[in-house]
Amino acid sequence: MQIHLIDGTYELFRQHFSPANKDPERGATRGVVSSCLALLEQGATHVAVATDHVIESFRNDMWATYKDGAGVDPQLKAQFPVVEDALVAFGFTVWPMVEQEADDALAAGAAVAAADERVERVVIATPDKDLGQCVGGKVWQWDRRQDKWFDADGVRARLGVPPASVPDLLALVGDSADGFPGLPGWGAKSAGSVLDRWGHLEDIPADPAAWDAGVRSAAKLNTTLREHWDLALLFRDIATARTDAEVGAVDSWLWAGPGAAAAEVAASLDAPRLVERAQRLAEARLD
Structure with missing residues (x-):
C-alpha cells in the first residue's frame, strides 16, 4: 500500500500562479481538483490533502512576524475554503487546519502511515523544505512540479543536513x-x-x-x-512540525469515488469534465 499526502495550500498557490491559469477566481480550485484526480489516474489509492483553513496558527503567538497572510492575493485567499469543499465533494480526505498548519497535518499523517505495517511507502507531495524533517524510512518527499524525489539521503544532499x-x-x-x-x-x-x-x-x-x-x-x-x-x-x-493533529487512520484515506455534490461543484467551477474523470475512475475501481 502506498499513501499520498498532499500539501493542499501549496497546490492552491501553484495552480493560481500557473501561467496556464486564466481564471483567477476559480482556476486554482479547478486545478487542485484536477491534480488530485491525476494522482488517482496514475494509480494512487489513498490520498489525503492538508490545507491551511486559515493562514494564522498557534505559531503566530510564538513570533510576532510569523506569516499571517498579509499580501496574499484576495482572489487566491477566497479559494481557501472553496478548494476544501470541492475536494470533499470529489471524495478526497481533507484536513483543514485552524490552530495548527497544513505542515503539521502532513507530519501527523506521515507518522500514522509509517506506523502501519501494511504501508510500503508514504509520499509527502510538497517541495517545502520544512517537511524534509519527516523524511526517512518509508517516508519520501516528492516535488511534483519538478518530479524530484527525496529520501533521507536526498534531503541531506538538498539541504546539507539529515x-x-x-x-x-x-x-x-x-x-x-x-x-x-x-x-x-x-x-x-x-x-x-x-x-x-x-x-x-x-x-x-x-x-x-x-x-x-x-x-x-x-x-x-x-x-x-x-x-x-x-x-x-x-x-x-x-x-518543528507537530505530529499530534487528528488525521484518522489510513483506511479512512482510501478514495472511494465522488460524492453526490461533485456535479454541482464541477458546474460552479465550469469544469464538467472533472466529474466525468472521477466517475470513470470510480467505475474502473469497481471492475
Missing part, C-alpha cells in the same frame, strides 16, 4: 516564507556544515576551537549562537 536536523537548520538560517529571521551571520553553508557534523544545537561544542566542520568565523558564529541561544531554541520550536 532530516532530523532540519528544524535546527531553520533555527539558525531562518525561513523568510514563514517570517522568522534566524540568527545574524549564520548562512546555509555554515549552518549546514556544523549541523551535519553535530546534529542538533545542543550538541554543537561550546568551544569553537573544537569545531572540526571546516567553518569560517567559527568564534564569531559561536558567540552569536550563545548570545541568542533562547531565540535559536524558539525558532527551532517554531520550525
Whole structure:
C-alpha cells in the first residue's frame, strides 16, 4: 500500500500562479481538483490533502512576524475554503487546519502511515523544505512540479543536513516564507556544515576551537549562537512540525469515488469534465 499526502495550500498557490491559469477566481480550485484526480489516474489509492483553513496558527503567538497572510492575493485567499469543499465533494480526505498548519497535518499523517505495517511507502507531495524533517524510512518527499524525489539521503544532499536536523537548520538560517529571521551571520553553508557534523544545537561544542566542520568565523558564529541561544531554541520550536493533529487512520484515506455534490461543484467551477474523470475512475475501481 502506498499513501499520498498532499500539501493542499501549496497546490492552491501553484495552480493560481500557473501561467496556464486564466481564471483567477476559480482556476486554482479547478486545478487542485484536477491534480488530485491525476494522482488517482496514475494509480494512487489513498490520498489525503492538508490545507491551511486559515493562514494564522498557534505559531503566530510564538513570533510576532510569523506569516499571517498579509499580501496574499484576495482572489487566491477566497479559494481557501472553496478548494476544501470541492475536494470533499470529489471524495478526497481533507484536513483543514485552524490552530495548527497544513505542515503539521502532513507530519501527523506521515507518522500514522509509517506506523502501519501494511504501508510500503508514504509520499509527502510538497517541495517545502520544512517537511524534509519527516523524511526517512518509508517516508519520501516528492516535488511534483519538478518530479524530484527525496529520501533521507536526498534531503541531506538538498539541504546539507539529515532530516532530523532540519528544524535546527531553520533555527539558525531562518525561513523568510514563514517570517522568522534566524540568527545574524549564520548562512546555509555554515549552518549546514556544523549541523551535519553535530546534529542538533545542543550538541554543537561550546568551544569553537573544537569545531572540526571546516567553518569560517567559527568564534564569531559561536558567540552569536550563545548570545541568542533562547531565540535559536524558539525558532527551532517554531520550525518543528507537530505530529499530534487528528488525521484518522489510513483506511479512512482510501478514495472511494465522488460524492453526490461533485456535479454541482464541477458546474460552479465550469469544469464538467472533472466529474466525468472521477466517475470513470470510480467505475474502473469497481471492475
